[in-house]
Amino acid sequence: MASGNEEGALWSIMGYLLSGLLIWGGLGWAADHWLGTHFFVLIGMLLGGGASMYLVWLRFGRGSTGSNPK
Amino acid sequence: MRSFLLTGSGGGFVPPSTADFNLPPIFGHNVYTTKPIALVVLSVILVSVFFIAASRKAAVVPSKLQFAGESIYAFVRNDLARDVIGHEFMRFVPYLFTLFTFILTNNIFGIVPLLQFPAMSHVSFPYVLAIFTFVIFHAVAIRKKGLMPYLKEIMFMPGVPKPVYILLTPIELATFFVVRPLTLSLRLFANMFAGHLLLLVFILGGDHLLKGVVGLKLISPFAFTFGIGLTFFEFMVQCLQAYIFTLLTALYIAGALADEH
Amino acid sequence: MKGTLNLVGYGLSAIGPAIATGMIFAAYISGVARQPEARSVLQPIAFLGFALAEALALFGLVLAFVL
Numbered sequence: 001m002a003s004g005n006e007e008g009a010l011w012s013i014m015g016y017l018l019s020g021l022l023i024w025g026g027l028g029w030a031a032d033h034w035l036g037t038h039f040f041v042l043i044g045m046l047l048g049g050g051a052s053m054y055l056v057w058l059r060f061g062r063g064s065t066g067s068n069p070k
Numbered sequence: 071m072r073s074f075l076l077t078g079s080g081g082g083f084v085p086p087s088t089a090d091f092n093l094p095p096i097f098g099h100n101v102y103t104t105k106p107i108a109l110v111v112l113s114v115i116l117v118s119v120f121f122i123a124a125s126r127k128a129a130v131v132p133s134k135l136q137f138a139g140e141s142i143y144a145f146v147r148n149d150l151a152r153d154v155i156g157h158e159f160m161r162f163v164p165y166l167f168t169l170f171t172f173i174l175t176n177n178i179f180g181i182v183p184l185l186q187f188p189a190m191s192h193v194s195f196p197y198v199l200a201i202f203t204f205v206i207f208h209a210v211a212i213r214k215k216g217l218m219p220y221l222k223e224i225m226f227m228p229g230v231p232k233p234v235y236i237l238l239t240p241i242e243l244a245t246f247f248v249v250r251p252l253t254l255s256l257r258l259f260a261n262m263f264a265g266h267l268l269l270l271v272f273i274l275g276g277d278h279l280l281k282g283v284v285g286l287k288l289i290s291p292f293a294f295t296f297g298i299g300l301t302f303f304e305f306m307v308q309c310l311q312a313y314i315f316t317l318l319t320a321l322y323i324a325g326a327l328a329d330e331h
Numbered sequence: 332m333k334g335t336l337n338l339v340g341y342g343l344s345a346i347g348p349a350i351a352t353g354m355i356f357a358a359y360i361s362g363v364a365r366q367p368e369a370r371s372v373l374q375p376i377a378f379l380g381f382a383l384a385e386a387l388a389l390f391g392l393v394l395a396f397v398l
Contacts, residue, residue: 008321019244061375
């Protein structure tokens with residue numbers, strides 16, 4: 001159980017980071033495209049990266065007793 | 071640079087590209103009968119025949135064939151399904167087993183002489199498999215928890231101040247509904263595609279070097295040797311990718327069954 | 332030859348996260364091997380470190396296509 005859980009955690013961490021970057025970076029890119037600016041994509045990517053890392057922390061890093069019994 | 075290296079051979083080296091994956095139809099102009107399709111059908115026949123033959127005369131003291139079949143089955147059932155999913159695993163063993171053997175056979179076709187084409191390097195095959203997995207794990211979760219509680223569980227992490235949900239909910243939704251099936255299929259596709267391309271580069275390159283001037287002829291055995299070494303490496307990658315696809319399917323199902331908080 | 336230098340840059344930039352991920356899990360595995368009961372303490376730390384390193388790699392990947 002433990003090893004499967006750990007591998008699953010790693011893959012889902014990657015999924016979270018990727019989707020965070022893609023969603024918010026994509027929104028920033030769309031905003032850039034629409035407004036003709038160049039910095040929204042960077043802001044979006046930083047925001048998305050930060051948010052997804054926060055999500056990873058919520059899911060996997062919270063509390064040392066943690067590793068909620070899935 | 072290329073023309074400088076290979077001027078002696080007449081006619082430049084054409085590096086393998088995506089065009090090498092678009093194989094011509096087997097019969098005339100019927101676009102549905104191409105080599106990948108034929109290989110997929112062949113793999114289905116092979117897998118069925120093998121496991122029917124392996125399980126037909128099941129005995130307490132297994133024959134070699136039965137032992138081979140049973141060890142693959144035991145691997146999927148114990149190491150993948152039971153260890154990952156937990157006590158409800160038996161319902162999902164047929165799907166996981168089918169998935170594993172199907173992908174494994176099709177991947178290994180990539181290095182079997184004469185066949186030598188992994189059907190999974192056409193992205194549509196992994197897409198279909200990922201859609202199956204996608205539907206199954208969402209259906210399992212919805213049946214177990216109900217639609218609204220399941221969506222609520224995905225969308226709202228507990229223990230977060232309310233405004234942050236604006237930031238997090240799109241990410242969670244995208245992860246569950248877009249990124250998971252997409253990465254599942256693209257991982258398999260990219261590995262098979264890149265592996266086949268890599269083999270093409272070394273084998274075709276070695277072949278081309280052999281036609282060159284004497285100096286190049288001397289290099290070509292290295293290219294072939296490297297190609298053979300990479301073939302074994304590819305074998306490892308192919309087994310690994312079949313395993314990972316099945317493992318991730320099992321993990322997603324396990325996540326769908328698990329009671330969160 | 333056609334192509335873009337972005338991908339070369341991404342290849343170079345992926346070296347860092349690759350080494351980082353390797354080091355994180357090397358440390359995690361040897362830590363758990365020495366003291367198995369420390370697993371629950373080390374696991375979140377290792378995962379967060381992995382997430383940080385992985386985020387850099389994915390940043391590079393996305394930027395290679397965006398820029």
